[in-house]
Amino acid sequence: MDQCGRSFKASTGRVVALVLILAFLVTGCSSTRLAYRYADWGIVWWVEDFVTLTQPQKQQLNADIESLNNAHRY
Numbered sequence: 001m002d003q004c005g006r007s008f009k010a011s012t013g014r015v016v017a018l019v020l021i022l023a024f025l026v027t028g029c030s031s032t033r034l035a036y037r038y039a040d041w042g043i044v045w046w047v048e049d050f051v052t053l054t055q056p057q058k059q060q061l062n063a064d065i066e067s068l069n070n071a072h073r074y
Contacts, residue, residue: 040065 043065047053053061 040069 040062044058044061047061
Protein backbone atom coordinates (compact mmCIF):
# COMPACT_ATOMS: atom_id res chain seq x y z
CA MET A 1 0.00 0.00 0.00
CA ASP A 2 1.35 3.41 -0.83
CA GLN A 3 1.65 6.46 1.40
CA CYS A 4 -1.48 8.09 -0.06
CA GLY A 5 -3.64 5.07 0.81
CA ARG A 6 -2.51 5.07 4.45
CA SER A 7 -3.01 8.81 4.73
CA PHE A 8 -6.54 8.57 3.37
CA LYS A 9 -7.47 5.78 5.82
CA ALA A 10 -6.02 7.71 8.76
CA SER A 11 -7.88 10.92 7.91
CA THR A 12 -11.11 9.01 7.26
CA GLY A 13 -10.76 7.30 10.64
CA ARG A 14 -10.29 10.65 12.35
CA VAL A 15 -13.33 12.11 10.64
CA VAL A 16 -15.47 9.12 11.62
CA ALA A 17 -14.25 9.35 15.22
CA LEU A 18 -14.98 13.08 15.33
CA VAL A 19 -18.48 12.58 13.91
CA LEU A 20 -19.21 9.85 16.47
CA ILE A 21 -18.01 12.01 19.34
CA LEU A 22 -20.10 14.95 18.16
CA ALA A 23 -23.14 12.67 17.73
CA PHE A 24 -22.80 11.44 21.30
CA LEU A 25 -22.47 14.99 22.59
CA VAL A 26 -25.53 16.18 20.69
CA THR A 27 -27.69 13.25 21.73
CA GLY A 28 -26.53 13.67 25.30
CA CYS A 29 -28.28 17.04 25.51
CA SER A 30 -31.71 16.82 27.01
CA SER A 31 -34.41 17.68 24.50
CA THR A 32 -36.76 18.62 27.34
CA ARG A 33 -34.22 21.04 28.73
CA LEU A 34 -33.71 22.51 25.28
CA ALA A 35 -37.46 22.87 24.79
CA TYR A 36 -37.90 24.71 28.09
CA ARG A 37 -34.98 26.99 27.29
CA TYR A 38 -36.56 28.18 24.02
CA ALA A 39 -40.26 27.68 24.74
CA ASP A 40 -40.83 31.36 25.46
CA TRP A 41 -39.84 32.35 21.93
CA GLY A 42 -42.00 29.65 20.40
CA ILE A 43 -45.05 30.60 22.45
CA VAL A 44 -44.80 34.28 21.53
CA TRP A 45 -44.39 33.46 17.82
CA TRP A 46 -47.31 31.05 17.94
CA VAL A 47 -49.60 33.57 19.66
CA GLU A 48 -48.60 36.38 17.29
CA ASP A 49 -49.51 34.18 14.32
CA PHE A 50 -53.11 33.99 15.52
CA VAL A 51 -53.86 37.31 17.19
CA THR A 52 -52.62 40.88 17.16
CA LEU A 53 -51.54 42.02 20.60
CA THR A 54 -51.30 45.54 21.94
CA GLN A 55 -48.11 46.56 23.74
CA PRO A 56 -49.61 46.05 27.24
CA GLN A 57 -50.86 42.60 26.15
CA LYS A 58 -47.39 41.67 24.85
CA GLN A 59 -45.83 42.77 28.12
CA GLN A 60 -48.36 40.72 30.10
CA LEU A 61 -47.81 37.68 27.86
CA ASN A 62 -44.04 37.92 28.29
CA ALA A 63 -44.40 38.27 32.08
CA ASP A 64 -46.71 35.26 32.26
CA ILE A 65 -44.42 33.14 30.09
CA GLU A 66 -41.37 34.12 32.14
CA SER A 67 -43.18 33.19 35.34
CA LEU A 68 -44.22 29.84 33.90
CA ASN A 69 -40.74 29.12 32.57
CA ASN A 70 -39.10 29.98 35.90
CA ALA A 71 -41.41 27.57 37.67
CA HIS A 72 -40.57 24.73 35.29
CA ARG A 73 -36.91 25.46 34.58
CA TYR A 74 -35.51 25.17 38.08
